[in-house]
Amino acid sequence: MRSRRLEEQIFKGLMIASLTLVLVVLAGIIFITIYKGAPALTLSMLTETPKGGYYLGKEGGIANAIVGSLYLGLGASFCALLLSVPVAFGLQKEYTGWRFASFTKLVLDVLWGIPSIVYGAFGFVVMAYFGLRASLLGGIIVLTLLMLPIMVRSMEEVIRTIPLELKEVSYALGTTRIETTMAVVLRQALPGMVTAVLLAFGRGIGDAASILFTAGYTDYIPRSLFDPVASLPLAVFFQIGTPIPEVQERAYASALILLLIVFVVSIVSRILSHRFSKHIVR
Amino acid sequence: MPHISLNNLSISYGNHKVLHEVSVDIPDSQITVIIGPSGCGKTTLLKSLNRLLDLNDDVSVKGNVLIDGVNTYDPKADVLSLRKKLGFLSQRPYPLPMSIYDNIAFGPKVHRLTQEQIVQQIRDLEGRSFQVPERKNGAMDVLVESYLRLAGLWDEVKDRLRTPASRLSIGQQQRLALARALAVEPEAILADEPTSALDPLSAQLIEKQFKFLRNNYTIVVVTHILRQARRIADYVIFLYLGELVEHGPAESFFKSPKDERTRAYISGEIS
Numbered sequence: 210m211r212s213r214r215l216e217e218q219i220f221k222g223l224m225i226a227s228l229t230l231v232l233v234v235l236a237g238i239i240f241i242t243i244y245k246g247a248p249a250l251t252l253s254m255l256t257e258t259p260k261g262g263y264y265l266g267k268e269g270g271i272a273n274a275i276v277g278s279l280y281l282g283l284g285a286s287f288c289a290l291l292l293s294v295p296v297a298f299g300l301q302k303e304y305t306g307w308r309f310a311s312f313t314k315l316v317l318d319v320l321w322g323i324p325s326i327v328y329g330a331f332g333f334v335v336m337a338y339f340g341l342r343a344s345l346l347g348g349i350i351v352l353t354l355l356m357l358p359i360m361v362r363s364m365e366e367v368i369r370t371i372p373l374e375l376k377e378v379s380y381a382l383g384t385t386r387i388e389t390t391m392a393v394v395l396r397q398a399l400p401g402m403v404t405a406v407l408l409a410f411g412r413g414i415g416d417a418a419s420i421l422f423t424a425g426y427t428d429y430i431p432r433s434l435f436d437p438v439a440s441l442p443l444a445v446f447f448q449i450g451t452p453i454p455e456v457q458e459r460a461y462a463s464a465l466i467l468l469l470i471v472f473v474v475s476i477v478s479r480i481l482s483h484r485f486s487k488h489i490v491r
Numbered sequence: 492m493p494h495i496s497l498n499n500l501s502i503s504y505g506n507h508k509v510l511h512e513v514s515v516d517i518p519d520s521q522i523t524v525i526i527g528p529s530g531c532g533k534t535t536l537l538k539s540l541n542r543l544l545d546l547n548d549d550v551s552v553k554g555n556v557l558i559d560g561v562n563t564y565d566p567k568a569d570v571l572s573l574r575k576k577l578g579f580l581s582q583r584p585y586p587l588p589m590s591i592y593d594n595i596a597f598g599p600k601v602h603r604l605t606q607e608q609i610v611q612q613i614r615d616l617e618g619r620s621f622q623v624p625e626r627k628n629g630a631m632d633v634l635v636e637s638y639l640r641l642a643g644l645w646d647e648v649k650d651r652l653r654t655p656a657s658r659l660s661i662g663q664q665q666r667l668a669l670a671r672a673l674a675v676e677p678e679a680i681l682a683d684e685p686t687s688a689l690d691p692l693s694a695q696l697i698e699k700q701f702k703f704l705r706n707n708y709t710i711v712v713v714t715h716i717l718r719q720a721r722r723i724a725d726y727v728i729f730l731y732l733g734e735l736v737e738h739g740p741a742e743s744f745f746k747s748p749k750d751e752r753t754r755a756y757i758s759g760e761i762s
């Protein structure tokens with residue numbers, strides 16, 4: 210009896226310890242970002258592009274990187290979404306044999322684990338072959354590839370948990386696979402699919418290595434898909450690498466902006482997800 | 492010829508044979524109850540009728556099921572219209588993830604009924620002509636109401652047709668499932684232990700509804716509750732270990748069973 214109680218105590222202690230560790234680290238990251246970034250965060254940082262002396266600590270802002278990151282993140286999320294939904298549904302057993310499905314899932318899992326610099330290098334090689342230079346389009350394509358495995362796998366997991374019985378009652382009415390998929394399975398899976406998109410968006414918008422060579426960097430806001438584009442992760446990277454303290458502070462401010470964007474998108478997707486789950490069958 | 496008839500039906504999951512050469516005609520416009528202990532193949536038998544078994548991997552079916560004289564397992568058979576003929580109630584009710592109204596309207600919409608067909612369907616159901624309301628979807632509104640009434644649910648939901656169906660109680664959900672199944676004009680209703688997840692009062696309502704519907708529909712109910720079988724059955728099929736042991740009209744089945752195993756099952760010696 211006493212040993213069982215001890216066991217209980219040990220596990221409880223472990224849980225509390227790990228939870229505390231996670232929270233402390235998270236809070237630490239957020240605290241340092243705000244502490245060092247907030248003082249440097251001015252309106253002009255949000256609204257202006259870098260002027261001549263920006264990287265020496267003079268006037269200007271990183272509107273180029275903010276807009277660039279939004280273009281890249283939203284553009285790639287949109288493209289990845291268009292590709293992921295059919296793939297995630299196609300991997301269900303109504304459409305694909307389990308051999309092919311599990312092979313595909315294995316490939317996606319491997320892709321998920323590949324470091325993003327490899328995506329960047331791959332994109333760079335392909336773009337060089339076609340004679341393309343670093344551009345918004347290149348960045349979006351590479352980020353789409355980076356997001357795909359995350360989106361497909363998370364969506365596929367959500368869709369797979371839908372009870373067979375729910376599909377049965379739909380099929381029993383004489384519906385086709387597509388009708389059941391669109392009207393029943395999709396509705397039921399929608400909240401989880403929103404989360405999948407959010408997960409991929411977060412990974413994509415925060416990634417620096419994959420877009421380093423493919424999207425490039427510029428002080429201007431891109432006017433077409435073929436212009437190079439700046440991004441927040443790279444803005445952080447470049448600014449933190451300078452020896453000038455004011456510029457380093459701006460790196461933290463840029464990170465803070467990135468944090469806020471992800472935060473806002475999370476809130477929005479929470480709201481969407483909640484709205485979509487109104488009809489969900491539990 | 493009856494709507495549903497089984498000939499030498501054998502079903503296996505992989506190497507595990509769960510139904511052995513079952514042959515039986517299911518009488519029309521009656522309640523047929525399939526009884527037997529759990530694991531004897533009742534659900535498998537029921538789902539073989541509308542080919543819901545196809546959704547499982549590794550199922551093999553031998554013999555045939557005739558629905559209105561058409562072999563369900565003929566590769567050329569039109570599975571969709573076969574399924575439309577056989578309404579299905581699952582053991583735990585599953586509302587579709589949409590509103591109460593849309594749960595009923597879903598079937599007719601999927602089958603792309605025209606306005607005239609909807610009106611005709613209501614006429615056939617109610618046996619009288621009626622006034623189609625002028626508003627948009629007026630005919631569909633009447634159809635939804637008719638089927639909710641038919642399933643004995645209308646009074647409980649008429650004020651909240653647009654709320655999610657999942658908010659209904661389990662008992663109401665099962666009657667919603669009944670209304671939803673009836674709305675595609677089936678000839679038969681197949682119900683797999685439809686009351687096993689329900690409280691006694693809701694179970695009673697479902698039984699009452701089946702008795703009410705039996706004149707117009709062929710009803711097949713799977714149950715392992717003997718008392719329920721006695722209450723509602725016109726005809727009984729007894730399965731034991733995947734074998735059809737005995738079948739016949741309820742009265743003679745319960746009064747004078749012919750097989751030793753039936754006698755033992757009815758008296759509660761085996762379960």
Ligand SMILES: Nc1ncnc2c1ncn2[C@@H]1O[C@H](COP(=O)(O)OP(=O)(O)O)[C@@H](O)[C@H]1O
Pocket residue numbers: 504507509527528529530531532533534535536547
């Ligand atoms: N999907 C399945 N795969 C393999 N075996 C199954 C499956 N469904 C049912 N069985 C087996 O078939 C037998 C009959 O099951 P079932 O038809 O569900 O019986 P009942 O409904 O009478 O309880 C059981 O032995 C069960 O384990």
Ligand SMILES: [Mg+2]
Pocket residue numbers: 530533534535683
């Ligand atoms: Mg069963």
